[in-house]
Amino acid sequence: MEPTQTARRNFLLQVSGAAGAAWISAQWPTILEAAQHAHRAVASGNGKLEILTAEQARQVEAIACQIIPTDDLPGAREAGVIYFIDRALKTFAKDTRPLYEKGIAHLSQLTSAKYPGAKSFADATTEQQSSLLVELATKKTDEDHQRIGPGESDDFFQTVRMHTIFGFLADPSAGGNKDYAGWKVIGRDPAFTFSPPYGYYDKNYPGWEAAKAEMEKK
Amino acid sequence: MSQARVTYKPSDEVDFAIVGSGAAGGVLAKELSSNGFRVVVLEQGPYLRPEDFSHNEVEVFIRHQLTNNPEIQPVTFRKTPQDKAKLQPSVMYGRCVGGSSVHFTANFWRFHEIDFVEHSKVGDIPGATLVDWPITYIDLEPYYTKVEWEVGVSGLAGASPFDPPRSKPYPMPPLPVKGSGVVFERAAWKLGYHPFPAPMAILSRPRAGRDSCVNCGFCLGFGCEVGAKSSSLSAMIPVAEATGRCEIRPNSYVHQIATDKSGRVTGVLYFDGKRNIHLQRAKAVIICANGAETPRLLLLSKSAQFPDGLANSSGMVGKNLMPNSGAMAFGVFDEPLNDYKGFAVSRVLHDFYEMDHNKVGFYGGGGLDARFDLTPGAFAMNGLPPDTPKWGKEFKHALRQNFTRTLEVFCHATSLPVESNSFSLDPDVTDAWGLPALRMTYRDHPNDLKMMEWMKDRAMELLDAAGAKTKWHAPIEEQQFAVHLLGTCRMGNDAKTSVIDTDHRTHDIGNLFLCDGSSFVTSGRGQPTMTIEALAFRAADRITALAKRGEIKS
Numbered sequence: 001m002e003p004t005q006t007a008r009r010n011f012l013l014q015v016s017g018a019a020g021a022a023w024i025s026a027q028w029p030t031i032l033e034a035a036q037h038a039h040r041a042v043a044s045g046n047g048k049l050e051i052l053t054a055e056q057a058r059q060v061e062a063i064a065c066q067i068i069p070t071d072d073l074p075g076a077r078e079a080g081v082i083y084f085i086d087r088a089l090k091t092f093a094k095d096t097r098p099l100y101e102k103g104i105a106h107l108s109q110l111t112s113a114k115y116p117g118a119k120s121f122a123d124a125t126t127e128q129q130s131s132l133l134v135e136l137a138t139k140k141t142d143e144d145h146q147r148i149g150p151g152e153s154d155d156f157f158q159t160v161r162m163h164t165i166f167g168f169l170a171d172p173s174a175g176g177n178k179d180y181a182g183w184k185v186i187g188r189d190p191a192f193t194f195s196p197p198y199g200y201y202d203k204n205y206p207g208w209e210a211a212k213a214e215m216e217k218k
Numbered sequence: 219m220s221q222a223r224v225t226y227k228p229s230d231e232v233d234f235a236i237v238g239s240g241a242a243g244g245v246l247a248k249e250l251s252s253n254g255f256r257v258v259v260l261e262q263g264p265y266l267r268p269e270d271f272s273h274n275e276v277e278v279f280i281r282h283q284l285t286n287n288p289e290i291q292p293v294t295f296r297k298t299p300q301d302k303a304k305l306q307p308s309v310m311y312g313r314c315v316g317g318s319s320v321h322f323t324a325n326f327w328r329f330h331e332i333d334f335v336e337h338s339k340v341g342d343i344p345g346a347t348l349v350d351w352p353i354t355y356i357d358l359e360p361y362y363t364k365v366e367w368e369v370g371v372s373g374l375a376g377a378s379p380f381d382p383p384r385s386k387p388y389p390m391p392p393l394p395v396k397g398s399g400v401v402f403e404r405a406a407w408k409l410g411y412h413p414f415p416a417p418m419a420i421l422s423r424p425r426a427g428r429d430s431c432v433n434c435g436f437c438l439g440f441g442c443e444v445g446a447k448s449s450s451l452s453a454m455i456p457v458a459e460a461t462g463r464c465e466i467r468p469n470s471y472v473h474q475i476a477t478d479k480s481g482r483v484t485g486v487l488y489f490d491g492k493r494n495i496h497l498q499r500a501k502a503v504i505i506c507a508n509g510a511e512t513p514r515l516l517l518l519s520k521s522a523q524f525p526d527g528l529a530n531s532s533g534m535v536g537k538n539l540m541p542n543s544g545a546m547a548f549g550v551f552d553e554p555l556n557d558y559k560g561f562a563v564s565r566v567l568h569d570f571y572e573m574d575h576n577k578v579g580f581y582g583g584g585g586l587d588a589r590f591d592l593t594p595g596a597f598a599m600n601g602l603p604p605d606t607p608k609w610g611k612e613f614k615h616a617l618r619q620n621f622t623r624t625l626e627v628f629c630h631a632t633s634l635p636v637e638s639n640s641f642s643l644d645p646d647v648t649d650a651w652g653l654p655a656l657r658m659t660y661r662d663h664p665n666d667l668k669m670m671e672w673m674k675d676r677a678m679e680l681l682d683a684a685g686a687k688t689k690w691h692a693p694i695e696e697q698q699f700a701v702h703l704l705g706t707c708r709m710g711n712d713a714k715t716s717v718i719d720t721d722h723r724t725h726d727i728g729n730l731f732l733c734d735g736s737s738f739v740t741s742g743r744g745q746p747t748m749t750i751e752a753l754a755f756r757a758a759d760r761i762t763a764l765a766k767r768g769e770i771k772s
Contacts, residue, residue, distance in 0.1 A: 166276055173272055183594065185618050199557070205395055
């Protein structure tokens with residue numbers, strides 16, 4: 001079974017309690033069907049480009065890898081961000097296709113002007129790429145909004161950045177975050193259900209009344 | 219869940235057509251159908267089932283799966299009536315069966331006594347239209363209890379010394395504490411405050427055939443796959459449908475309230491999913507379309523007979539918009555909180571709910587909670603300290619370091635009613651159906667900005683006391699985005715200054731009722747849904763009584 005489907009099934013199995021069990025038996029077929037559908041949709045986009053040409057994809061992936069580089073943990077490349085972006089350009093971010101085309105061309109001009117030795121942005125050294133992106137990303141980035149949507153940012157770099165982030169970190173059913181690569185980096189357990197304690201500070205919490213009594217003693 | 223559902227023909231004259239299936243519409247549908255009435259609920263959005271919900275941030279945040287879609291429903295914004303409004307997605311609300319209750323955080327605070335009588339306490343405030351509610355906390359108390367027991371709220375009665383009186387404890391214990399709750403609680407006690415387990419409309423125990431929370435971590439913004447979040451979708455609509463008298467009709471966009479020559483309402487005109495127009499006939503209409511769409515629908519329903527829109531003889535339809543004030547501070551801790559697990563909020567404090575305005579220099583008050591409601595993508599966009607590089611090695615390092623160690627202290631507070639803050643029809647922009655778009659006019663009263671600054675300072679102090687190693691806050695600036703849509707068809711005894719009476723009946727039209735955030739007279743302290751639902755339970759009682767006395771005739 002593929003990871004997405006396994007996780008989904010684990011979720012169903014982990015739902016606790018009698019009502020949970022009843023709910024699962026009632027919902028199991030439809031839930032599983034939905035999960036499989038999402039999975040098929042992902043599989044169809046994964047490893048195959050539908051919108052970007054191989055060359056465009058190589059340039060965009062190089063940008064994505066500057067935004068979230070690979071170190072001892074996966075980066076944009078390992079998470080399959082480029083396939084997420086390709087799918088985005090086919091679906092919710094259709095409107096940004098011209099922005100991508102113009103942006104890639106612009107970056108190519110910038111590269112040959114600044115580093116005539118480099119064949120393209122993707123072929124430049126990582127230091128050169130970084131300094132080119134600094135130039136490209138002149139617009140300040142702290143205006144990002146959680147709900148920034150297609151067409152709301154006309155800035156190529158900001159758009160690629162947002163797509164890279166969601167391709168790296170959104171649930172794999174969105175088409176990126178391959179094998180939960182992004183969640184490995186940020187430390188998010190891909191399980192669908194959790195039980196407390198969750199972390200360092202809530203371990204051994206005695207309950208509100210006891211905690212209050214303890215505090216009042218002090 | 220699979221009983222035969224009733225369906226009505228548009229030509230059937232039902233007892234009630236309810237516009238909107240959210241917090242208020244869901245409760246009214248359940249109550250009125252249970253009381254024996256024939257009800258059709260028209261919902262502009264789709265009827266999504268638990269299996270349609272996912273943890274997919276792209277679907278939810280970018281593709282607007284559960285909320286209004288600015289691409290087909292443009293909204294315009296301006297600060298003052300003198301400005302020309304420009305396209306800006308400044309309003310967000312739930313657009314599916316269950317409305318905003320499907321994706322909300324589920325903080326369920328009751329209003330306190332003060333929320334209903336502020337004008338009596340503080341008097342006139344220049345630039346504001348502050349008045350008392352025509353009902354009091356005591357009138358609503360039984361209905362708050364009903365919300366807790368019937369919709370499903372987890373909490374601990376008596377835990378907050380500031381709580382108003384209550385007739386019954388919560389039906390379920392509080393949800394488990396999170397790391398954010400523990401550090402917040404300790405800090406609050408250190409500073410002499412009174413933190414308590416957050417009352418949340420999420421089941422801590424299985425109840426009424428619904429499962430308890432599985433702590434999946436995709437709560438705010440998402441639909442609940444196990445039905446533990448007490449949305450109208452999971453708690454009210456199934457009961458309404460089980461009566462065999464209530465039809466939920468999704469993908470039905472009501473754009474006009476139909477009236478006859480005598481000025482009575484005869485039904486609602488709506489677009490179906492294929493954009494065909496139908497007239498659903500009804501003896502009475504209840505609009506529960508939210509504080510933005512309810513006034514818009516009244517204004518869209520203007521005619522030669524009602525040139526300023528329906529129920530608008532006072533001119534108050536759409537006025538006095540209150541979105542609640544807010545402030546947000548973030549802290550990063552040394553050890554992992556893993557606060558991405560579970561629902562959003564586990565601890566709250568209400569020490570600043572009611573303050574001496576002479577002492578603090580502003581009117582109002584609010585509550586603070588500890589939370590982490592940023593899902594992974596949203597966190598990377600918005601959750602890092604402002605001086606963190608936005609891409610590259612250090613950006614990735616910060617994501618890696620901070621995601622499990624960050625929490626937010628969120629302040630929720632009052633907004634003053636200001637008459638020019640409003641929803642109206644945009645004269646130039648239309649939606650995908652060719653109807654005038656919603657136009658928002660809003661500028662915070664200077665008092666509210668002062669209060670937000672003050673609240674933000676308290677949040678930063680709490681983060682200090684909690685031992686955050688890094689802390690920062692969102693800038694305090696004039697708000698241009700509203701999710702709490704309150705006050706735009708206010709309730710009152712005087713038909714000249716308000717839109718509905720205490721039965722939620724419009725002063726102008728005997729068989730037209732409004733119930734949702736638009737009914738609010740003041741904003742409360744930032745958690746409106748509990749009160750919207752209590753009002754809806756109460757409205758259902760009042761409307762049932764009127765109908766049984768034969769006082770609603772079409």
